Amino acid sequence: MSTRSWPSSPLSAAGRAFTLLVQPPTPLGFDTRGFDGLPDGILALERLRAVLLEPRTSAEVRDAVWRELVIRARRDGPAWVVAAVGIALPGLRHLAGLLASGWRGDTRDLDAELLVGFIERLTTIDLHPPRVLGRLLDAGLRAARRARDADSDAQLIRTGVTGPIAPVQPWDHPDLVLARAVAAGVIDADEANLIAVTRLEDATLAQAAARLGITASLASSWRLKAERRLLEAVRAGDLAFVSLRPRRRRSAVVTHPRAAATHPRVAASTTA
Numbered sequence: 001m002s003t004r005s006w007p008s009s010p011l012s013a014a015g016r017a018f019t020l021l022v023q024p025p026t027p028l029g030f031d032t033r034g035f036d037g038l039p040d041g042i043l044a045l046e047r048l049r050a051v052l053l054e055p056r057t058s059a060e061v062r063d064a065v066w067r068e069l070v071i072r073a074r075r076d077g078p079a080w081v082v083a084a085v086g087i088a089l090p091g092l093r094h095l096a097g098l099l100a101s102g103w104r105g106d107t108r109d110l111d112a113e114l115l116v117g118f119i120e121r122l123t124t125i126d127l128h129p130p131r132v133l134g135r136l137l138d139a140g141l142r143a144a145r146r147a148r149d150a151d152s153d154a155q156l157i158r159t160g161v162t163g164p165i166a167p168v169q170p171w172d173h174p175d176l177v178l179a180r181a182v183a184a185g186v187i188d189a190d191e192a193n194l195i196a197v198t199r200l201e202d203a204t205l206a207q208a209a210a211r212l213g214i215t216a217s218l219a220s221s222w223r224l225k226a227e228r229r230l231l232e233a234v235r236a237g238d239l240a241f242v243s244l245r246p247r248r249r250r251s252a253v254v255t256h257p258r259a260a261a262t263h264p265r266v267a268a269s270t271t272a
Helices: 010-021 045-053 059-075 078-100 107-122 132-148 174-184 189-200 205-212 216-236 264-271
Strands: 029-031 042-044
Touching (some): 010 078, 010 107, 029 045, 029 059, 042 045, 045 059, 045 078, 059 078, 078 107, 132 174, 174 189, 189 216, 205 216
Antiparallel strands (some): 029 042
16 A cells, blocks of 8 residues: 555544554454353454444443453554554544534644543553543543643633633633643642542542552542632632643742642641
């Protein structure tokens, strides 16, 4: 096949690579023996993708197949990474369409970030919880949305109204809400990370607390108070026009943002 015909779109290129992977004379196949509800034998990857999309295929079977796909992508090399991406392409293309809505830049950049986020998560995702594919897609979506919001000032809408209005999509994505809350001083970076890893990812409170060097009960208290402040800020519209661009630090500020004298959460914990 001529290299000149290779697609310039990352998702189209992934689709082409998947097509080549399943072509004779040595197509890659998936052994479905032992998976309840699936045909008993070696299934072509294109057929496997179609079966997984069928409504009659249960969520438990989909998760079982995806656990095996992730294991193979980690263990057996690039061909199975391409296989995993190819089988996930319907979901990836759906997300790419959502990301492209209202976007005036090059959608290929967003597609590339979507793929990178998905593939990177293949190497770290916890295979025990359900929604294996869903969590992989979530990781890709978060990566693409972070890239899309990198220049947030260009995405803000300002009108003559006095009240707050919402920025252009993806204003409602949790990662961006947390980032704006940190920029506005509603919560700090540790609190944002605590909420993100326990609410949006797979970490338990105990695991997150260990990373911070605190007890699980204290981490729970921090998260609860931070989420209350975050909710109040969202309801009040305080995050509507917050820029995520780095700003020059002013000289007349407290040098340690977690100092007990200026942070009521820490002050309360030290006197408890």
